[in-house]
Amino acid sequence: MTASSFSILTTLVIIIVLTTETIRFFRTDEVSFGAFITGLEWNPLLGAEKHFGIWPLVCGTLMVTVVAMLLAIPLGLITAIYLSEYAPRTLRMILKPVLEVLAGVPTVVYGFFALTVITPFLRELYGGFEIYNVFSAGLAVGIMCLPIVCSISEDALQAVPLSLREGAYGLGATKFDVSVKVVTPAALSGIIAAALLAIARAVGETMIVALAAGNLARMIWKPTEQAQTMTAYMVQIFLGDASNFGAEYYSAYAVAATLFVMTFLLTILGHHIRIKFREEYE
Amino acid sequence: MTIPAGSAPRGKLQRALKNHAFRWFCTLCAAVSVVVLAILLGSLLLQGWRHLDLEFIRNAPSRKPEKAGLGPAMWGSIWICAACALTALPIGAATAIFLEEYKPASPFIRKLHGFLQLNISNLAGVPSIVYGIIGLTAFVQMFGLVGNLNEPGFTVGTPDDWYYLQLPFGRGVLAGGLTLMLVILPIVIVSSQEALRAVPNSLREGALACGATKWQMVWRMTLPAAVPGIMTGAILAMSRAIGEAAPILVIAGIVFIRFTPQHLMDEFTAMPLQIYDWAGRPQDEFHRVAATGILVLLAVLLTFNASAVLIRQRFQKPLQ
Numbered sequence: 339m340t341a342s343s344f345s346i347l348t349t350l351v352i353i354i355v356l357t358t359e360t361i362r363f364f365r366t367d368e369v370s371f372g373a374f375i376t377g378l379e380w381n382p383l384l385g386a387e388k389h390f391g392i393w394p395l396v397c398g399t400l401m402v403t404v405v406a407m408l409l410a411i412p413l414g415l416i417t418a419i420y421l422s423e424y425a426p427r428t429l430r431m432i433l434k435p436v437l438e439v440l441a442g443v444p445t446v447v448y449g450f451f452a453l454t455v456i457t458p459f460l461r462e463l464y465g466g467f468e469i470y471n472v473f474s475a476g477l478a479v480g481i482m483c484l485p486i487v488c489s490i491s492e493d494a495l496q497a498v499p500l501s502l503r504e505g506a507y508g509l510g511a512t513k514f515d516v517s518v519k520v521v522t523p524a525a526l527s528g529i530i531a532a533a534l535l536a537i538a539r540a541v542g543e544t545m546i547v548a549l550a551a552g553n554l555a556r557m558i559w560k561p562t563e564q565a566q567t568m569t570a571y572m573v574q575i576f577l578g579d580a581s582n583f584g585a586e587y588y589s590a591y592a593v594a595a596t597l598f599v600m601t602f603l604l605t606i607l608g609h610h611i612r613i614k615f616r617e618e619y620e
Numbered sequence: 621m622t623i624p625a626g627s628a629p630r631g632k633l634q635r636a637l638k639n640h641a642f643r644w645f646c647t648l649c650a651a652v653s654v655v656v657l658a659i660l661l662g663s664l665l666l667q668g669w670r671h672l673d674l675e676f677i678r679n680a681p682s683r684k685p686e687k688a689g690l691g692p693a694m695w696g697s698i699w700i701c702a703a704c705a706l707t708a709l710p711i712g713a714a715t716a717i718f719l720e721e722y723k724p725a726s727p728f729i730r731k732l733h734g735f736l737q738l739n740i741s742n743l744a745g746v747p748s749i750v751y752g753i754i755g756l757t758a759f760v761q762m763f764g765l766v767g768n769l770n771e772p773g774f775t776v777g778t779p780d781d782w783y784y785l786q787l788p789f790g791r792g793v794l795a796g797g798l799t800l801m802l803v804i805l806p807i808v809i810v811s812s813q814e815a816l817r818a819v820p821n822s823l824r825e826g827a828l829a830c831g832a833t834k835w836q837m838v839w840r841m842t843l844p845a846a847v848p849g850i851m852t853g854a855i856l857a858m859s860r861a862i863g864e865a866a867p868i869l870v871i872a873g874i875v876f877i878r879f880t881p882q883h884l885m886d887e888f889t890a891m892p893l894q895i896y897d898w899a900g901r902p903q904d905e906f907h908r909v910a911a912t913g914i915l916v917l918l919a920v921l922l923t924f925n926a927s928a929v930l931i932r933q934r935f936q937k938p939l940q
């Protein structure tokens with residue numbers, strides 16, 4: 339009982355710390371809540387006039403997440419379909435451990451991989467890529483999220499009862515029809531939950547973007563350029579670019595609070611989708 | 621769906637073709653992950669094999685890439701992971717026991733259980749860098765309630781003793797370990813719950829029928845039966861903790877440390893942190909050192925996972 343209250347305590351501490359320090363951030367003269375929420379400029383460390391508008395950081399985060407999800411969701415889902423419906427036993431025995439290893443690789447390793455392998459390769463293909471760019475970081479985050487999407491979707495696909503598949507085969511469906519038109523829709527709630535979980539992971543991913551995505555916070559639309567994500571900004575602050583306890587130091591707490599709210603909403607949404615839209619068959 | 625009578629055979633052929641095409645497409649997509657892993661490991665080996673020797677594991681980090689080593693970082697990792705394991709395991713297992721064994725009787729407690737479960741899955745989704753910030757505020761600075769980092773409010777011993785203790789903890793081993801504990805606690809809880817759930821009910825009923833109290837049943841029957849499962853989950857959680865860089869980065873910062881930590885409040889660096897430091901430098905030579913560091917880290921992780929598999933196979937007796 340006492341031990342289990344620890345997890346509730348943790349949540350409380352997270353919320354309290356983030357709110358009080360964020361309030362302290364908004365108390366300083368340089369910022370207002372409105373400017374933080376709507377501002378399109380973020381330069382707390384350089385320049386004569388400091389601007390604290392969260393959108394450039396959110397923009398960088400979303401760019402990385404979109405690139406990552408464009409890789410991870412289709413690839414993860416199709417790999418899951420293959421594992422659940424097609425793969426012979428021997429191939430399963432190879433694929434499952436491979437995915438487990440990919441899931442266990444520390445993120446700093448993926449960051450290193452993005453920086454020293456993916457980026458040079460991309461620059462070889464197309465010269466317009468900067469040394470730090472969103473696309474390469476996004477690809478690495480996508481590889482990191484692939485096992486999450488795959489394993490949760492596979493669980494969902496396997497939970498679809500056999501009778502559904504047999505019914506479809508009985509009507510003359512091919513394997514393609516069965517897996518794409520019957521099993522996948524039936525498992526959709528689990529697949530969406532997997533995607534949301536992966537998005538939450540991608541949004542909160544730190545080391546990959548800190549190494550490979552760059553440190554320039556601005557509104558950009560081209561994934562070939564560098565951008566700063568929310569997590570990368572926090573790394574920059576806590577690595578000592580701002581050790582005086584000024585507004586820029588507390589801005590990291592405000593960014594953390596934004597991040598926490600985003601991932602919290604994603605988790606809750608995923609939970610609800612899984613509960614609400616679960617199709618019961620038996 | 622209406623199919624004109626004449627076109628039926630062609631439709632069948634098309635469907636068969638589509639079926640085949642999709643099968644190959646699936647196989648290709650599944651192969652991508654294998655290829656990615658191969659490229660990842662291959663590139664690491666290619667870049668890192670040159671520095672890989674005993675000197676690398678023993679040496680301290682250095683300005684010269686050929687002399688740089690992972691020694692203090694390895695010891696730092698061992699210290700924080702020990703602190704993390706010693707705290708996360710009891711708390712996690714106790715929470716799991718509460719959730720699984722003490723099933724709710726009253727509606728209030730049932731609500732509490734549901735809330736706890738949701739709360740744990742939420743905690744698992746919190747980005748690790750947020751935990752780092754929480755650790756910085758709660759452990760390193762202790763909310764600024766007891767003194768500050770330069771003048772600790774409360775000390776035991778002097779910085780030369782091995783048992784030296786201060787409040788607030790400062791950027792030391794203990795703060796790092798406790799922060800990692802926050803990160804892996806949800807994982808430990810969930811895996812322990814699964815281990816407890818796998819214990820057949822007949823064991824519990826048997827114990828209760830022999831007149832055991834609930835506590836005796838949990839302590840002498842369920843827990844021993846679930847220990848292999850709990851240990852496997854804990855080891856896997858620890859391998860997550862070893863590789864975790866973001867929260868440690870916030871707690872410890874990038875510092876140049878040549879010695880292993882001497883007490884729980886000592887400054888430290890950890891393996892993923894050292895790798896991040898090397899990887900972030902512009903020189904190619906340091907990138908190769910980073911690759912070597914990654915190889916060592918992956919070897920440690922592999923050992924962990926292998927021992928988890930071993931425990932699972934060795935001690936998991938069929939209970940039915």
